[in-house]
Structures are given as C-alpha cells and as structure tokens.
Amino acid sequence: MQNTSRLFRSVASVAAASLLLASCGGGGGGGGTPTPAPTPTPTPTPTGGLFTPPAAESLSVTEVQTILANAISEAQARGLPSVIAVTDRVGNVLAVFRMNGARPTATTSPAPNGQNIDAQNVTFPAEGGAIAKAITGAYLSSGGNAFSTRTASQIVQEHFPPAPTTVGLESGPLFGVQFSQLPCSDFSSRFGAAGNAALIGPKRSPLGLAADAGGLPLYKNGVLVGGIGVMGDGVYGSDPNILDVENDPEEFIALAGTRGFEAPAAITADKISVDGTTLRFSDATLAGVMSSGGASFASFNGTAGNLVAVPGYAAAAVTAGVAYGTEASGIRASTPAEFSNRDAFIFTDGSGNNRYPIRAATDGAAVATPLSQAEVRAVLEEAFTVMSRARAQIRKPLDSRAQVTITVVDTFGTPLGMVRSPDAPIFGSDVSLQKARTAAFFSNPNAGAELSANASADIRQFVTAVRTFLNNPAALTGTIAFPDRAGGNLSRPYFPDGEVGRPNGPFSRPIAQFNPFSTGLQSALIIGNLGQHVGFLQGANPDTPARCTTLPDVAAGQNRLQNGIQIFPGSVPIYRGSTLVGGIGVSGDGIDQDDMISFLGTHNGGARVGGIGNAPMAIRSDNVVVTLADGKTVRLRYVGCPFAPFLDTNQQNVCQGL
Incomplete structure (x- = not known):
C-alpha cells in the first residue's frame, strides 16, 4: 500500500499505526502490475527548462568581514566570546574568527544513562563546532527553503516534534542525517592549496550536520550564498523541547551576523508545517539583538580576537565565496553530452570534467551481468523525469517542483553517475550516495x-x-531486499518507531543509551574515523582517510560504504531478475518524494531498457513480519510514495503494484 503525501514523513499517525500493526506492507504490495500512465509534457519556465537556476551570487571579502563584525559586536554585547565561522553554499570556509577569551573546546551531549559511546560526551576544538553549524545552515537550505541548526535539531530526534508531550510519536523525518557530510566521506572535497582543482566542490564537515542552535543560512539578493556558525557556550547538543522559546546567545550572535544577508521570510522553516507542526527556524529575533551593527571588521581584528587557521578547513584569512553553479563551485549545468535533460546539474572537478560521469559497473568480478552504461543512464534519466514532475514537499511557494540529487552505484558502492536539479540542497549530495550504498549493501549476500x-x-x-x-x-x-526505509525501521530506538515501551530496533542503541550522537550501527561504523579526525583537529595525529568505515575492501582501496550509511528513506536496491546489481539513492526533498523518485526511476528505467528493475516482490522487506513480545505483529516497509504526487496529472497510487 502507498502513503498519503505529507511533508517528509509517512501517513498520519492512525494510518501509520494501521500500516505497521496490521498486515499491509508498502511500495510493492498488492494487485496486478498496472501500466504507468504516459508522461505528460510539463510546462517549461521562461528560460526554456522546468527549473530556474539560482542567480550567480557570492560573498565578497568585504561582505564576509561585515558578517563577522556584526556577529562579533553581538557576542561582545552578550559577554560571550565565541568562535565564528562563515562558509559559502558549497562549504568552503571563508573565515574563522576566534574572539579573545572564547572557550577552546566544546563537548557533545552525554548518554542518558551516563555510559558514553560513539560520539557522546566527546570534546573537540570549538572551531569544529562553528564550522559544522555554518555548513549545516548552508547545506540544508536552498532557494525554496531556509533551514537552520535549530530546524535540524527538530527533525533528527527520537520523537517528532521533540517535546515532553510528544512521547509516542515517530522519530524525526531526517533521523540520522546528522551522520552525513562526514570528515571521512569519499564524496566531500577537502580544503587545500588554492587552485587545486581536485579540491573543488562540496566540502566535508568536521562533525557531520549540527543540531545545536547557532547555525543559520546566508542569502544575498534572495539567493543562498552560505552559512554562519557560532560556538561560544561549550555545549554542542540539541533542543529536546520545542514548546518553549530559548534565549540562546549563540543563536542571537549568528542572527546578528546575518543582518543584510537574512533568509527571505517567505521560505524560512517556520513557514513550513509537518503534520500540523510548524518547523522552527530561530528562537532569536532581530528585535532581541543587543548590538546596533555597523562596526568595521578592522576595528575588531587583532583587538577583539583574530582570524585563525583550522587544519583541513581554512587559513587564517578572509576569502571570497564562489558563486554556486559555476565551475569553481564544483557544481554546474550539464552539457548535452553529459546528461540528456537540459535542467540537469552535475559535479565537476574544477577543470571542466564531470566527477561522476555515467558509466558501466565496476563489479564484474562479483556480478555475472553488471549494470551497463545504458542501463545506468536509463535509471538516472527516468528518475530525473519523475523528480521533474513531482510536487515538492519542502519548498516554497507551494506547488514548486521537487529538487533532489540522484545517485546510482554498483554492488561495490562505486558511483556510476550522479545528477541533480539546479537548486537541490547540498546536503542531499552526500546523502544520496549514502542512501544508494546503504540499500546496495544491506541487500548484498x-x-x-x-x-x-x-x-x-x-x-x-x-x-x-x-x-x-x-x-x-x-x-x-x-x-x-532492504531499502533505506526498511533499514530505518530497524534503526529506531523504539520498534515500532516512536512507541514508548517497545524494545529498540536491532540496528539502534537502546533508548537509555541513545541520543543523536549515538544512533547505533550507523554511528558505530564511523566512530573510529570521527575520533581520528578530532585528534587531527587537535594536532595529535594524521587526518582520517577519505574513506569511512573499516569494512573489508572489495577492490583495491575501496569498501562498500566509503561515506557511511543513512537510515531515513529515499533508496532502493536495483536487481537483474533475482540478482542484486546496484542501488539508487535520492535526497533533497520529502522522504516520500525521495522514495518515489528512486522506486519509479528504477522501474521506468528498467522498463525502458529491459533486464533490470526493482527487487522481486517475493524478497522485498515488506514481506518481513516481526512478532512483538505481546504477540502483535509489525511489517517492515519497502517504500512509501505520496498519494497524488504529480503536478501534471491527478494520477494516484503511482507506486501501487509495481
């Protein structure tokens, strides 16, 4: 059965309970196989495509200095010396300023039961927290939505929304996204010598995505150009209760830094609701800012503090940002030879070359008939077409088109092609690769x-x-066959998701041990990499290699999960008959949208070329029924597709029976 469309999540609670505790699975169950309706011709934009690319805007050195000066002034007014970081949209760190007297370190939240594990109760240089917050504000946002680290906090916890009164509700829609953009990711580029083209493109975060207030996006002329992050109080955690309004000095300092570069009011998170709950953007308001602004950076630099170098991230200088969509940003419009759809954007190496050109699989030693280049192209193109028709769930205005990143991998986890829409959030790039690899890995013999x-x-x-x-x-x-939705079912600290008193899923930590810094297998797989990177930031050891996890190699220098796993929906494994041949991951919009694009993209791509497609129904995860201690049964999910998702047709139940 399929789900009713809703922002990020599955159906309303009653329907979800019926789905979980009855005998109905998701995404591939029931009925015959209908013939998909012909794809209508969508209406193009005035530019000739379906999407309008963001204007080429970027932060100048002077503008970065203005942002820093406004934040420093507010920190002084509040008596909280802080570390302040500014990034551009693709995560280049443009400046890190350490104020005199700022705490040298910050510490993640401890385990509820005091038995710290994974990334719980970890102390790290405060610069790492400031950079992670700035990257989060930039990466979660787009021209259609402005999210902050406070938004991130709301959507990654064990109940959504997080509050004492919401016990018993499901986990956050992006549960687990905090373990993306990891410092060990083989996707994310690393800071290095100026002009090194290999280091062009979306950058890693020292700690993954942040859920601690004090990270906000930056906009220029209404165009997303970066983020600001503030680390001052030494506590790097999350907000467990959204029912109150916090007086968070770090958030006020960050907000002061955005003056003149504020997110457009029409697209901030507090204009978006999920199941009747309004998302949070900032508890700080400009009315509560204590400083007047207008101070010059020159008056602070060298007196209030200093620009500092951060190993692996920034020099002790202010640099200009790059304009997203240009070769220098590492993301640009594709050429006709690179991708057939003229709206498509790709990742580049800074020298004009596609980092992830469409190609055949590399796993011929393990798979009898690997994915061909033509098959990969068909899946990517068909998935992109589904995305282009789909109604967005995290974008304003309403009835905008979905915008995501789409990745196909083989069974070794090798990227066989990555493509994105022009304004998809950057976080979905690394996450789409995580999702594709996760589905291919857990479905692998x-x-x-x-x-x-x-x-x-x-x-x-x-x-x-x-x-x-x-x-x-x-x-x-x-x-x-395990897509991310099923793996996510098994990765929650309550099973079924959110039902207090139930045991934890087998891939999760027990609730007494759990917090967003220790999710279970997801965090356990990369904690060694994260620990090594923290040591590197402290100057104690070399950096973590650009490959997460210590899984065995399947090819020279390569394992199947080189940027970690993801545990929220948006992927399916790809099969040739009953043989696993790869996976597809989609990220950037609502999770039901992401599921649908991956599922229908695989189905339609397989129908186009023949020979490949979704997993046989008999082995899909929605055949798995778990019997609970009280005798109730819970069926795992496969995918959850929106009920009537397209802008160009009223077609319903679009995944039913496929």
Whole structure:
C-alpha cells in the first residue's frame, strides 16, 4: 500500500499505526502490475527548462568581514566570546574568527544513562563546532527553503516534534542525517592549496550536520550564498523541547551576523508545517539583538580576537565565496553530452570534467551481468523525469517542483553517475550516495559476513541482533531486499518507531543509551574515523582517510560504504531478475518524494531498457513480519510514495503494484 503525501514523513499517525500493526506492507504490495500512465509534457519556465537556476551570487571579502563584525559586536554585547565561522553554499570556509577569551573546546551531549559511546560526551576544538553549524545552515537550505541548526535539531530526534508531550510519536523525518557530510566521506572535497582543482566542490564537515542552535543560512539578493556558525557556550547538543522559546546567545550572535544577508521570510522553516507542526527556524529575533551593527571588521581584528587557521578547513584569512553553479563551485549545468535533460546539474572537478560521469559497473568480478552504461543512464534519466514532475514537499511557494540529487552505484558502492536539479540542497549530495550504498549493501549476500568480520565487537553484535530480532538466521545474506526505509525501521530506538515501551530496533542503541550522537550501527561504523579526525583537529595525529568505515575492501582501496550509511528513506536496491546489481539513492526533498523518485526511476528505467528493475516482490522487506513480545505483529516497509504526487496529472497510487 502507498502513503498519503505529507511533508517528509509517512501517513498520519492512525494510518501509520494501521500500516505497521496490521498486515499491509508498502511500495510493492498488492494487485496486478498496472501500466504507468504516459508522461505528460510539463510546462517549461521562461528560460526554456522546468527549473530556474539560482542567480550567480557570492560573498565578497568585504561582505564576509561585515558578517563577522556584526556577529562579533553581538557576542561582545552578550559577554560571550565565541568562535565564528562563515562558509559559502558549497562549504568552503571563508573565515574563522576566534574572539579573545572564547572557550577552546566544546563537548557533545552525554548518554542518558551516563555510559558514553560513539560520539557522546566527546570534546573537540570549538572551531569544529562553528564550522559544522555554518555548513549545516548552508547545506540544508536552498532557494525554496531556509533551514537552520535549530530546524535540524527538530527533525533528527527520537520523537517528532521533540517535546515532553510528544512521547509516542515517530522519530524525526531526517533521523540520522546528522551522520552525513562526514570528515571521512569519499564524496566531500577537502580544503587545500588554492587552485587545486581536485579540491573543488562540496566540502566535508568536521562533525557531520549540527543540531545545536547557532547555525543559520546566508542569502544575498534572495539567493543562498552560505552559512554562519557560532560556538561560544561549550555545549554542542540539541533542543529536546520545542514548546518553549530559548534565549540562546549563540543563536542571537549568528542572527546578528546575518543582518543584510537574512533568509527571505517567505521560505524560512517556520513557514513550513509537518503534520500540523510548524518547523522552527530561530528562537532569536532581530528585535532581541543587543548590538546596533555597523562596526568595521578592522576595528575588531587583532583587538577583539583574530582570524585563525583550522587544519583541513581554512587559513587564517578572509576569502571570497564562489558563486554556486559555476565551475569553481564544483557544481554546474550539464552539457548535452553529459546528461540528456537540459535542467540537469552535475559535479565537476574544477577543470571542466564531470566527477561522476555515467558509466558501466565496476563489479564484474562479483556480478555475472553488471549494470551497463545504458542501463545506468536509463535509471538516472527516468528518475530525473519523475523528480521533474513531482510536487515538492519542502519548498516554497507551494506547488514548486521537487529538487533532489540522484545517485546510482554498483554492488561495490562505486558511483556510476550522479545528477541533480539546479537548486537541490547540498546536503542531499552526500546523502544520496549514502542512501544508494546503504540499500546496495544491506541487500548484498555478503553484508552479514562483512559486518561479522569487523574488528569491532560492537559492530559484529549488530548482525546477531538483527538475525535474532527477525528470527531469521539468513538475514543479511541477500535473501531480503532492504531499502533505506526498511533499514530505518530497524534503526529506531523504539520498534515500532516512536512507541514508548517497545524494545529498540536491532540496528539502534537502546533508548537509555541513545541520543543523536549515538544512533547505533550507523554511528558505530564511523566512530573510529570521527575520533581520528578530532585528534587531527587537535594536532595529535594524521587526518582520517577519505574513506569511512573499516569494512573489508572489495577492490583495491575501496569498501562498500566509503561515506557511511543513512537510515531515513529515499533508496532502493536495483536487481537483474533475482540478482542484486546496484542501488539508487535520492535526497533533497520529502522522504516520500525521495522514495518515489528512486522506486519509479528504477522501474521506468528498467522498463525502458529491459533486464533490470526493482527487487522481486517475493524478497522485498515488506514481506518481513516481526512478532512483538505481546504477540502483535509489525511489517517492515519497502517504500512509501505520496498519494497524488504529480503536478501534471491527478494520477494516484503511482507506486501501487509495481
């Protein structure tokens, strides 16, 4: 069965409970196989495409200095010396300023039960927190939505919305997204010598995405150009209660820094509601700012503090941002030879070359008939077409088109092509690759063996846990097709999701141990990389390599999960008959939208070229039924598609029976 469309999440609570506790699965269940309706011709924009690319705007050195000066002035007025970071839209760190007297470090939230594990209660240089907050504000936003670290806090916790009165509700729609943009990611570029084209493109974050207030996006002439992050109080956590209005000095300092570069009021998160709950953007208001603004950066630099270098991220200088959409940004419009759809944008190396050109699979040693270049192209093009027709769920104005990044990988996790719409949020780039790899990995016959061979006993125990939980010793041996929605079902601290008193899913930490810094297998897989990177920031050891996890190599220098896993929906594995051949991941819009684009893109691409498609219905995860201690049963999900998702047709139940 399919879900009613809603922002980020699945159906309303009553329908969701019916879906979980009855016998109905999702995304591939029931009925015959209908013939998809012919694709209508969408109406083009005045520029000739379906999407209007963002204008080429960027921050100048003088503008970065103005942003810093306004933030420093507010920090002085509040008596909170802080570290302030500014980035551009693709994560280039344009400046980091340390005020005199600012705390040298910050610490993540401890475990509820005091038994810290993974990234809980970790102390790190404050510069890392400021950069992570700035990147979060920039990466979660776009020309159609402006999100902040406060927004991120609201959508990554165990209940949504997080508050004492919401116990029993499902987890946040982007639960787990905090473990993306990781410092070990093989997708994210790294800061280096000026002019090094290999370092062009979206940058990594020192700590993944942040959920601590004090990170906001920056806009210039209404165009997203970057983010600002402030770390001053030494506490790097999240807000467990959205019912009150916080008086957070870091958020006021960041807000003061945005003066003249504020997000357009029409697209801020507080204009978007989820299941009747309005998202949060900032508890700070300009009316509460204590400073008047207008101070010059020159009056602060060297007296109130100094620009500082951050290893792997920034020199002790102010630099100008790059205009998104240009070769220098690492993301630009595709050429006809690179991608057929003229709205498509791609990732480049700064020298004009596509970083992820469409190509055939690299896993011929393990797969009898690997994905061909033509098959990869068909899936990507068809997924892009589905996206172009779909109604967006996190964009203003209403009835905007969805904008996402789409990635196809083979069973080794090698990217076979990545494409995006012009204004898709940057965070979805790394996440779409995570999602594609996650679906391909957990559906792989070798998944259990590779996790069981890990040096970490903590990681090994997750294999036993999931097999026991599912009462299936063959789980993780290729007998079940696991998209991210199903893996996410098993990665929540309550199973079913949000139902207090239930046990944790087998890929999650128990609720007494859980917080956003320790989600379970997701965090366990990369904690070694994260710890090494924190040591690098402290000058104690070399940096983490550009490959997450310690899974065994499947090719020289390559494992299947080189940028970690993701545990919220938006992916499906790709099959040739009953043989796994790859995965597709989609990220950037509502999770039901992401699911639909991956599912229909695979179906339509396979129908176009023949031979490939979605997993056979008999092995999809929505055949898996878990019996709870009280005898109730819970069926895992496969995908959840919006009910009537397209702008050009009233077609409903678009994934039903496929």
